[in-house]
Amino acid sequence: xxxxxxxxxxxxxxxxxxxxxxxxxxxxxxxxxxxxxxxxxxxxxxxxxxxx
Numbered sequence: 001x002x003x004x005x006x007x008x009x010x011x012x013x014x015x016x017x018x019x020x021x022x023x024x025x026x027x028x029x030x031x032x033x034x035x036x037x038x039x040x041x042x043x044x045x046x047x048x049x050x051x052x
């Protein structure tokens with residue numbers, strides 16, 4: 001066995017902007033998705049995508 005020390009890496013991420021929304025598609029299951037953006041109970045944008 002080698003006697004090398006394990007190195008620990010650490011970083012700090014700046015706070016994400018308050019006016020952006022991020023969707024991590026890598027963590028989603030495969031299938032069809034629909035995104036509805038609503039403002040004051042009115043649909044303002046509707047989009048679909050498929051995760052393969």
